């Protein structure tokens with residue numbers, strides 16, 4: 001089976017992990033700082049906080065941005081459930097903004113329209129909007145930031161797919177148009193730590209709050225404590241946090257992998273160009289790329305006619321090609337339907353979902369394997385009569 005995504009582990013990665021196992025530190029030791037520095041440098045941002053997953057990163061970033069009960073958070077329906085669940089973990093409500101059918105990212109026009117309608121009707125305005133850089137292509141962050149200024153909401157970027165991507169010539173994660181950005185290091189993503197996430201920010205205040213929330217809301221800083229210190233052992237819990245720490249074992253893998261970020265992204269770009277060239281004169285639609293964006297390509301998705309999607313998908317699986325679908329619109333999940341969401345509420349995300357197939361894409365995919373995937377896709381389309 002050629003999977004849709006997989007990690008690339010080399011001998012340096014294995015040695016880096018082994019070195020931690022032979023050292024004094026298994027959790028939160030020197031590898032954490034090395035990994036955080038590598039991610040901060042790649043994103044051109046001063047602060048990075050490594051945590052146990054991108055889901056934890058989203059949760060902590062929402063908390064650090066003061067999302068709580070009574071607040072509203074908006075995100076894209078074309079994402080993994082974690083981008084929406086983080087608001088619910090904080091007791092906030094969540095709603096969605098439909099996608100641009102070309103880029104498959106949250107639509108600027110749909111966001112502007114929903115803001116205007118919500119304000120006019122006296123509805124609950126969002127405190128936070130979480131754009132998702134789908135497949136590794138940056139959202140139009142400058143346009144979102146202009147709306148954030150006008151309507152007074154905050155921005156958190158879900159860049160789980162987009163480490164190594166750039167927007168307007170600068171790295172995704174630089175937080176020039178948002179307060180914080182999160183990355184995922186799950187094995188199917190571009191760089192892995194096994195499980196892991198990072199929040200990056202330019203804000204020192206947000207950084208310090210994230211560090212505290214990662215470890216139970218505990219501080220050892222005198223200035224933040226109430227009353228007198230009891231001695232050098234003393235700490236205080238000053239707010240409710242979590243154990244969302246990453247281990248040094250994971251961070252050592254991540255730090256080693258980060259040396260190859262550019263290699264990984266370059267290879268993904270080459271593979272995507274090959275896919276696009278091979279599918280140019282077929283009925284397959286590929287994702288549009290905005291001129292401001294240089295994607296890192298976590299995913300390569302194609303759109304085929306909805307009536308034949310299932311048959312094409314099953315033929316590819318039968319040919320041992322591990323295609324997948326990203327994403328089932330979040331609002332159509334039963335646990336979200338129970339909150340009042342309905343089919344038809346975000347038609348572009350639903351239309352895209354009905355046509356979507358994710359083709360294999362990862363750094364170690366060979367051209368020969370990719371050619372097998374392309375030929376199988378063309379054959380499956382032909383057989384389906386589409």
Ligand SMILES: *Cc1c(COP(=O)(O)O)cnc(C)c1O
Nearest residue numbers: 053054055080082160184185186
């Ligand atoms: C993978 C992913 C997440 C969650 O990442 P984990 O590290 O698995 O918690 C969140 N958002 C998006 C868009 C993702 O693709």
